[in-house]
Structure formats: structure tokens, C-alpha cells
Amino acid sequence: MLYFQLHKENSIPLYEQLYIGIKNAISKQQLAVGARLPSKRELADFFSISQTTVELAYAQLLAEGFIMSKPRVGYFVEEIDELPFIVPVNAEINSMAEEKPTYAIDFSSAQIDENSFPFTIWRKYAKDVLDTPFKHLLQTGERQGELALRSEIANYLHQSRGIKCTPEQIVIGSGTEQLLPMILKLFDDHAKLALENPGYSPIHRDQLKQRAIPVPIDTDGLIIEELQKTAANLVYVTPSHQFPTGAVLSANRRTQLLKWAAQAPNRYIIEDDYDSEFRYTGKPIPALQGLDQNERVIYLSTFTKSLMPSLRVAFFVLPPALLKRYQTDFTYYSATVPRFEQHILARFMKDGHFSKHLNRMRKIYRKKHDKLIEIFSSQFPEVHISGDAAGTHLLISVPHHQNEQQLHDIALKQGIHIAPLSNYTLTANPYRERVFLLGFGNIPLTLLESYIQQLMACWGIHKKK
Ligand SMILES: Cc1ncc(COP(=O)(O)O)c(C=O)c1O
Structure with a gap:
């Protein structure tokens, strides 16, 4: 029988309440297969509702196959196959989904200063663009990215990095991680890629690892003699600020590297210039691309740090030559960055806010950088600092009997996150020292000293008296 009630004051229409009630009774087998349902009139009288309401509910149950109608006889419960029991996928996913960990102190090199972002200006451009005069942006855009943004990028590269290029040569995508595999697709499967070791980790993790040839680096950056010994025809480098060691590729090695590329057909250098905007010592390092006479450099950069x-x-x-290849091979590829975002950024750049922002951030990061050097040299002189000429992280070498992983774990127990250099090596860690990447991008200047002191204290490194 039907053991449910209808609620006239409920916002769910009566016919829907009736439909749900009967459907549940069938699913829970309170109504047996083949059982005859009350006639429309009987049910309308029983619930004191109109026959039309019953008709609507029965029509829905009929349409979904819960009941069948025998003309002039009545409505009967249909046989419904039991649904196989499936572990709710969402529940599984939810239990697997790890929340991004939060730390009391985070020395991650990936963080930028979140207190200095020009929200007001950004919001203004976002508001401008998200309006009907820009309704055409709802349609698909240009495959290589919006021309407005590519033009701004070309201007910026020319002025600040000495790069010769036209907007046509630029391809925009959603991050270095996404663009690097795309660049590699321009070459056949036999292409051999040399990578700096230690180096930028997202490339290491995926299947590229099998194709990748690790090449060691020293304080002058990639060791070109080692590269020459390999069968590589592609090399990925971070010449202006090697990630993660911070080494700058020396002038001599730059020339050697460009020569290496020119020595054989189809040899290319992928120059990742991810954080050259923030330089603290010496003159800005010109991009390799600007020095190259043989068109063998693929310049890659990002707005992630800037x-x-x-x-x-x-x-x-x-x-x-590669642009031609790209334009024939990638006709199916659409830009992966939303058009609205591209236009917000293009306008932000066009009106000079990007340069202003960089100038401001340079000062902010420089203050933090100088403060860090001062803290270590005056309080913890036994900790050696390197790779501090640019960017938002530096390396610290810590004299200690515990190994890097143990030191990492000790810090983590205190809620402090700091990445060991060995996280970024392709081969067994070649370094004897305990080396860590100390990112300072998002650490407030006023807290730097106490955070360093806490880190040193948990490793048992005492402050100089
Ligand atoms: C060497 C290097 N390249 C590029 C990036 C930025 O990557 P993406 O553009 O995917 O954010 C980073 C980020 O830390 C990096 O260290």
C-alpha cells in the first residue's frame, strides 16, 4: 500500500510528491511487481487531490517505466531490473582527494607575494572586459592566443629581454607544464632531450624521464662539454637563473651552447626564462634568444612568477622554421587560456601596469632577499647561501649529520615546509651537503627573521652569540 503523505504547503508540486512516493514504494519493493495501482479516482479521493494531479504523476511513472498501463484494466507495477551496486565514485574520489597541505611556515619556491597584487587595477580591467561590448569574446579565439596579448608580449620581450620576434611567432598556453610537451611534439619521437640535472621537476615526473638525458650543472650552469658527449638534439635550459640552483649560465658557456645548436641540423635549445624579471646583482642577463644568429632557440616564459x-x-x-612546422601540425589545437583572461592581461600590459608592477615587486623581493642574506650572515654564518642573484628563492647548504630527507621531516613536524634539492635531481643526488630551496616570495618581510630562527632551531643550529 502507499504509506506516504502529501504536503499541500510544500514547494514541491503535489503531482511530483505523488510520483516520488510511488516510485520509492516500487524501488523499495513495498509495491510488488505486477501489483495493480489504485485507479486515478480512488487515489484522488484517498489523498483528496484532483484526478489531473494523479494523471500527471502516473504519466511520469509510465514514461520512466516504473508502471505499465493495460487499457481499460488499470495501472500495474513494472518489473525493474535491480541496478547493480556501484560504489559511489564520488565518495571514492572524495576520500582520495587530498587537500593541498597548509603549513605554519612555507618556504616553497612556488609562492609569490600575495599581499602586493594590484587587485583594484586588475578588477577594473576584468570588469571592462566582462561586458557586452566584448561579447565576441564568447566565441572561439585565435589558436595561438589573442593577437592583442601576443603583441603586448612581443613588445615587452623586445624592450626588457632583447628578444627579436613578431606576435606571429608567439604561442600562448596555460603554463610551462602544458607548453613544454607541446614544443616536444614539434619533433619526432626519436628526438633526444637533454635536461639540466638538477632541474625543473615537472618534466622529470612524466614519461619524458625515459627520453631525457640528464646533464650536470656547476656554478656556471649547464656543463656544455657534458652535453656534447650526449646524443641529444634538444636541450632544455634555464640560463638566466638555473632552477633550482640559481646558477647563471656564463658568457662563455652561452656561446658554446649556441655553437652546439648550430653544429647539426634540427638541434634546438629550449630557453626557459621563467623568473629573469627579478635580478639582484649585476646587469640583467640578456636572453640567449637575442644572441642567437642561427634561429635555434625556442624561448619559453611565463607570468607565473611575474x-x-x-x-x-x-x-x-x-x-x-619551427613556426611553419607548428602551423601545419597544430591546426587542431585551440588556445588553452580563456579569451577574457588574455584580454584582461593584454590591457593591463598595454596601459603600463605590468612594468609598474614588476618595478614594485623587484623592490619588495629585493628587500626580502637582502634581509635573508643579512640574517644568515649575522646569525647563522655556518649556513652557506648560493643561487641568490635572482628570483624568489635561494639555496642554503646546512652542515648537519642528518640527511636531507630527515631534516625535511624534522621541519615538517614543526609545520615548516622546505624542499630539499634532491627533489629536483634526475639521478642520485650528486651533492654531499644538505641543500634546501628557501623560497621567500610570500613570506612577509617582518616575519623572515623569526621564521628562519624557527627553522634553524628545529635543526639544532644555534644562533651566533
Ligand atoms: C624553471 C621553471 N619554469 C617554469 C615555471 C612556471 O611554470 P608554469 O608556467 O607552468 O606555472 C617554474 C615555476 O616555478 C619554474 O621553476
């Missing part, structure tokens, strides 16, 4: 990692905007500049 603006924000969550924007997911990066780009590469292709030399003419």
Missing part, C-alpha cells in the same frame, strides 16, 4: 601562478599564462616564441 604576476601570479594561478593565472596559468605562459608562452613560447618559435624560430621561423
Whole structure:
């Protein structure tokens, strides 16, 4: 029988309440297969509702196959196959989904200063763009990215990095992680990629590891003699600020590297210039691309450090021969960055806010950088600092009997996150010292000293008297 009630004051229409009630009774087998349902009139009288309401509910149950109608006889419960029991996928996913960990102190090198972002200006451009005059942006955009943004990037690269390129040579995508595999697709499967070791980790983790040839680096950056010994025809480098060691590729090695590329057909250098905007010592290092006479450099950069990692905007500049290849092979590829975001950024750049922001951030990061050096040299002189000429992280070498992993774990127990250099090596860690990447991007200047003291205290390194 039907053991449910209808609630006239409920916002769910009566016919729907009736439909749900009967459907539940069938699913729970309170109504047996083949059982005859009350006639429309009987049910209308029983619930004191109109026959039309019953008719609507029965029509829905009929349409969904819960009941069948025998003309002039009545309505009967249909046989419904039991649904196989499936572990709710969402429940599984939810239990697996790890929340991004939060730390009391985070020395991650991936963080930018979140207190200095020009929200007011960004919001203004976002508001401008998200309006009907820009309704055409709802349609698909240009495959290589919006021309407005590519033009701004080309201007910026020319002025600040000495890069010769036209907007046509630029391809925009949602991050270095996404663009690097795309660059590799321009070459056949036999292409051999040399990577700096230690180096940028997202490339190491995936299947590229099998194709990748690790090449050691020293304080002058990639060791070109070692590269020459390999069968590589592609090399990925971070010449202006090697990630993670911070080494700057020396002038001599730059020339050697460009020569290496020119020595054989189809040899290319992928130059990742991810954080050259923030330089603290010496003159800005010109990009390799600007020095190259043979069109063998693929320049790659990102707005992750200069603006924000969550924007997911990066780009590469292709030399003419590869541009042709790209334009024939990638006709099916659409830009992966939303058009609205691209136009917000283009306007932000066009009106000079990007340069202003960089100037401001340079000062902010420089203060933090100088403060860090001062803290270590005056309080913890036995900790050696390196790779501090640019960027938002530096390396610290810690004299200790415990190994890097143990030191990492000790810090983590105190809620302090700091990454060991060995996280970024392709081969067994070649370093004898305990080396860590100390990111300072998002640590407030006023807290730097106490955070360093806490880190040192948990490792048992005492402050100099
Ligand atoms: C060497 C290097 N390249 C690029 C990036 C930025 O990557 P993405 O553009 O995917 O955010 C980083 C980020 O830390 C990096 O260390």
C-alpha cells in the first residue's frame, strides 16, 4: 500500500510528491511487481487531490517505466531490473582527494607575494572586459592566443629581454607544464632531450624521464662539454637563473651552447626564462634568444612568477622554421587560456601596469632577499647561501649529520615546509651537503627573521652569540 503523505504547503508540486512516493514504494519493493495501482479516482479521493494531479504523476511513472498501463484494466507495477551496486565514485574520489597541505611556515619556491597584487587595477580591467561590448569574446579565439596579448608580449620581450620576434611567432598556453610537451611534439619521437640535472621537476615526473638525458650543472650552469658527449638534439635550459640552483649560465658557456645548436641540423635549445624579471646583482642577463644568429632557440616564459601562478599564462616564441612546422601540425589545437583572461592581461600590459608592477615587486623581493642574506650572515654564518642573484628563492647548504630527507621531516613536524634539492635531481643526488630551496616570495618581510630562527632551531643550529 502507499504509506506516504502529501504536503499541500510544500514547494514541491503535489503531482511530483505523488510520483516520488510511488516510485520509492516500487524501488523499495513495498509495491510488488505486477501489483495493480489504485485507479486515478480512488487515489484522488484517498489523498483528496484532483484526478489531473494523479494523471500527471502516473504519466511520469509510465514514461520512466516504473508502471505499465493495460487499457481499460488499470495501472500495474513494472518489473525493474535491480541496478547493480556501484560504489559511489564520488565518495571514492572524495576520500582520495587530498587537500593541498597548509603549513605554519612555507618556504616553497612556488609562492609569490600575495599581499602586493594590484587587485583594484586588475578588477577594473576584468570588469571592462566582462561586458557586452566584448561579447565576441564568447566565441572561439585565435589558436595561438589573442593577437592583442601576443603583441603586448612581443613588445615587452623586445624592450626588457632583447628578444627579436613578431606576435606571429608567439604561442600562448596555460603554463610551462602544458607548453613544454607541446614544443616536444614539434619533433619526432626519436628526438633526444637533454635536461639540466638538477632541474625543473615537472618534466622529470612524466614519461619524458625515459627520453631525457640528464646533464650536470656547476656554478656556471649547464656543463656544455657534458652535453656534447650526449646524443641529444634538444636541450632544455634555464640560463638566466638555473632552477633550482640559481646558477647563471656564463658568457662563455652561452656561446658554446649556441655553437652546439648550430653544429647539426634540427638541434634546438629550449630557453626557459621563467623568473629573469627579478635580478639582484649585476646587469640583467640578456636572453640567449637575442644572441642567437642561427634561429635555434625556442624561448619559453611565463607570468607565473611575474604576476601570479594561478593565472596559468605562459608562452613560447618559435624560430621561423619551427613556426611553419607548428602551423601545419597544430591546426587542431585551440588556445588553452580563456579569451577574457588574455584580454584582461593584454590591457593591463598595454596601459603600463605590468612594468609598474614588476618595478614594485623587484623592490619588495629585493628587500626580502637582502634581509635573508643579512640574517644568515649575522646569525647563522655556518649556513652557506648560493643561487641568490635572482628570483624568489635561494639555496642554503646546512652542515648537519642528518640527511636531507630527515631534516625535511624534522621541519615538517614543526609545520615548516622546505624542499630539499634532491627533489629536483634526475639521478642520485650528486651533492654531499644538505641543500634546501628557501623560497621567500610570500613570506612577509617582518616575519623572515623569526621564521628562519624557527627553522634553524628545529635543526639544532644555534644562533651566533
Ligand atoms: C624553471 C621553471 N619554469 C617554469 C615555471 C612556471 O611554470 P608554469 O608556467 O607552468 O606555472 C617554474 C615555476 O616555478 C619554474 O621553476
